[in-house]
Amino acid sequence: MASKAFLRRVPKLFKSKTEPTFLKRTFYLYTPEPFHPIPDRHPEWKRVEEAIKVIKSGDKIYIHGAAATPLRLVNSLTKHSLENKLENIEVIHIHTEGPAEFTKPAFEGIIRSNSLFIASNVRQAINEGRADCTPIFLSEIPLLFRRRIINLDVALISVSLPDEHGYCSLGTSVDCTRAAIENAKYIIALANHNMPRTFGDGLIHQSHIDAMVEEKYVPIPERPQKALSEAELEIGRLIAENLVSDGATLQMGIGTIPDAVLCQLLNHRDLGIHTEMFSDGVVDLVERGAITNAKKVVQTGKIVSSFAVGSKKLYDFMDNNPFVVMSDVSFTNSTAIISQNPKVTAINSCIMVDITGQVVSDSIGTRMYSGVGGQIDFIRGAALGLDGHGKPIIAMSSTTKKGDSKIVPFITEGSGVTTTRAHVHYVVTEFGIASLFGKTLRQRAYELIKIAHPNHKESLEKSAFERLKCMPAP
Structure with a gap:
């Protein structure tokens, strides 16, 4: 069953007595969702340690990728899972920045990574059998979430600060993250002062976010151009x-x-x-x-x-x-x-x-x-x-x-x-x-x-x- 927090984010228009609410999501092309404001609903601003406490053994966690990798949330996830002796957590992502500590041998049986596109930080773990990868066209990754082939318990994302109307932006990485947050039961967002506010499908209203953690000082990951041969x-x-x-x-x-x-x-x-x-x-x-x-x-x-x-x-x-x-x-x-x-x-x-x-x-x-x-x-x-x-x-x-x-x-x-x-x-x-x-x-x-x-x-x-x-x- 979907959590109460998830159901609160679903507009009444989609509710049905005969069919579970989460199955009423329509395939996205030009009508982005969750875009609309939900009246009288606001995210809870929390310290990162408090926000991550919602994660439990057996959860499937989506991690926002590329330059939008929410490093502070990921680091807290690894610490939380060790300290609380959690088990069988699956993290799902395209390529991410940072060291990906959750792929180290110490996390075997605790967290297992599933890469939908492999980056250098998870390559060794995959080739040593401690992590998984899924061959898939980038264009079809959203289908995993929209067809509920993968059902996410929590999404860890990065966003820009809410504007005067309550809208945040997924910034540098919309990719498959829009579909992931449509699917996830609980959304934790790192509201980064350094995340650019971008236009397009990445605008989401803060009322769809369950918990927000403020990030003032850490810039988003950079990858300067390499010298050309x-x-x-x-x-x-x-x-x-x-x-x-x-x-x-x-x-x-x-x-x-x-x-x-x-x-x-x-x-x-x-x-x-x-x-x-x-x-x-x-x-x-x-x-x-x-x-x-x-x-x-x-x-x-x-x-x-x-x-x-x-x-x-x-x-x-x-x-x-x-x-x-x-x-x-x-x-x-x-x-x-x-x-x-x-x-x-x-x-x-x-x-x-x-x-x-x-x-x-x-x-x-x-x-x-x-x-x-x-x-x-x-x-x-x-x-x-x-x-x-x-x-x-x-x-x-x-x-x-x-x-x-x-x-x-x-x-x-x-x-x-x-x-x-x-x-x-x-x-x-x-x-x-x-x-x-x-x-x-x-x-x-x-x-x-x-x-x-x-x-x-x-x-x-x-x-x-x-x-x-x-x-x-x-």
């Missing part, structure tokens, strides 16, 4: 000069290669952003006038994203800025929505590609590394662009840090295929662009070997002949 800069140049047109709608995955592309688009015009995430590089393009969003069909004139991670410069840019719309990930990553925009150019990176075009992005052999994320959502959305000018791009350096080729004859045993050979259109390394759409297997092998590192071309040709029983050919 020569190979990454060359990949960025190749994509910027050959595959990104003026008026294109851009999606960038996370990492240095998307950053390398963005920094070389300063002279482009009327670019638009419809993406699952963005970082500092977008701010520079806005300030330069390269990004206007003027040609977009969906949310014309506005940057559309579901979460953002970067430096304080990025967060200051987002704060109270109507140019940026933070949306539910089931909207941003819907192929039907993505495909409506002009010249959709989706830029994603990967771990390896085999000579037939199969792309591995989430694992290295049996070792889980990241997640499916939104790669397929946007690769497919770009390919299905209604204007016929979409460009789905997989980009990677030709070799690993150890010098091994990322273009391989066979995928390493145990690795998962994230993007199938039928989905792939363009693969880019620092040595060129391979166009694979409509190519046979031997033509694909030829195109991919052309953009491999010179040290590996001969061995790849031999392996391709052994696999295909013929020589790669244009």
Whole structure:
């Protein structure tokens, strides 16, 4: 049964004598909920230790992710679970910031993590069997909560301070969190003075929050841009000069290669952003006038994203800025929505590609590394662009840090295929662009070997002949 606190948050309109109240939630697209104010209901402002006391053994806990990770709440959760000898708590999240202490061996049997997208702070625990991961498209994570496949007892979230009308913002990360708070029986919010107030689907009324903890002094997690290698800069140049047109709608995955592309688009015009995430590089393009969003069909004139991670410069840019719309990930990553925009150019990176075009992005052999994320959502959305000018791009350096080729004859045993050979259109390394759409297997092998590192071309040709029983050919 749903708790009384949860039922109080449900509007009378949805109540039914014959059906449990929580089943009356409708699939969200344009009518966000919980948005409306609930008369005479206010959150209880508490110290963090008091707020966390509601968590008990066996609870399923959602943790807000990325730059919105409520670190103070998470730290208190780990302390509370140890001190009170709690058991069998499951925490559910996409990638989070911070040390993720709950994945350490000391928490075995107390807290078990379930990652819907793997970050470096949980990778070891997953590969040692002390934590779980769920393979899932980023666009479909909200369905886990809306279809009540996962039922949450508590959601730990970060919000901006309530405004004069009582509205808070999920700030930098709306993603799947909107769906999680629709599902959760009890919501604890860290009201962070440093959380930017953003527009879009992330606005929620404080009356839907059960407990709030004030955070005055600790900034939200930052992830400044890394220095770019020569190979990454060359990949960025190749994509910027050959595959990104003026008026294109851009999606960038996370990492240095998307950053390398963005920094070389300063002279482009009327670019638009419809993406699952963005970082500092977008701010520079806005300030330069390269990004206007003027040609977009969906949310014309506005940057559309579901979460953002970067430096304080990025967060200051987002704060109270109507140019940026933070949306539910089931909207941003819907192929039907993505495909409506002009010249959709989706830029994603990967771990390896085999000579037939199969792309591995989430694992290295049996070792889980990241997640499916939104790669397929946007690769497919770009390919299905209604204007016929979409460009789905997989980009990677030709070799690993150890010098091994990322273009391989066979995928390493145990690795998962994230993007199938039928989905792939363009693969880019620092040595060129391979166009694979409509190519046979031997033509694909030829195109991919052309953009491999010179040290590996001969061995790849031999392996391709052994696999295909013929020589790669244009």
